[in-house]
Amino acid sequence: MQLPDEIFTEVTKLCASADELVKLERLDEAKTNYIEALKLLPADRNEWEAATWIYVSIGDIHFKKESFDKCFKCFFNAVQCPTGLGNPYIHLRLGQMYFETENFDKAADELTRAYVGGGLDILLEDNPKYLDFLESRIKI
Known part of the structure; x- marks a missing residue:
C-alpha cells in the first residue's frame, strides 16, 4: 500500500528535518519530529512501511541515549511492520x-x-x- 501523496510529503519532510537534527545531536527535537511523522500515518500504523523506518529512527535515538527499554519497544514495533522481520x-x-x-x-x-x-x-x-x-x- 502507498500512502496518499499529501501524507507521504509531510512524513518525508518531518523525517528529513529529524534526520538533520540527529546530525546536529539535537536528539529530543528529532524524536519529536519522528513522532509527529508517525502520528500522520493512517490507522493501523504498523501496516505501513514508513512506520518501520520511523520506529527505527526513534529507536536509534533511544539507543544513543542508552534508554534501552524505550529502544526495545521501538525496534519491537519495527519488526512487526512491513520489511521489519x-x-x-x-x-x-x-x-x-x-x-x-x-x-x-x-x-x-x-x-x-x-x-x-x-x-x-x-x-x-x-x-x-x-x-x-x-x-x-x-x-x-
Whole structure:
C-alpha cells in the first residue's frame, strides 16, 4: 500500500528535518519530529512501511541515549511492520540492545540474524565489541 501523496510529503519532510537534527545531536527535537511523522500515518500504523523506518529512527535515538527499554519497544514495533522481520539492521540493533542489557543469549541470537542477513560488514560498522562478542558465540 502507498500512502496518499499529501501524507507521504509531510512524513518525508518531518523525517528529513529529524534526520538533520540527529546530525546536529539535537536528539529530543528529532524524536519529536519522528513522532509527529508517525502520528500522520493512517490507522493501523504498523501496516505501513514508513512506520518501520520511523520506529527505527526513534529507536536509534533511544539507543544513543542508552534508554534501552524505550529502544526495545521501538525496534519491537519495527519488526512487526512491513520489511521489519529479517531486516539485518533491525536485528543488529536488537542484538546490541540485548548485549547492553546483559541478555547475552538473546544478543547472540539477534546479532547472528544480523550477520546472516547483512554479512560481516554490518557488524564492522559499529563498536567492535559486538563482533568480538558474536565471535565468542559462533564461528564467523
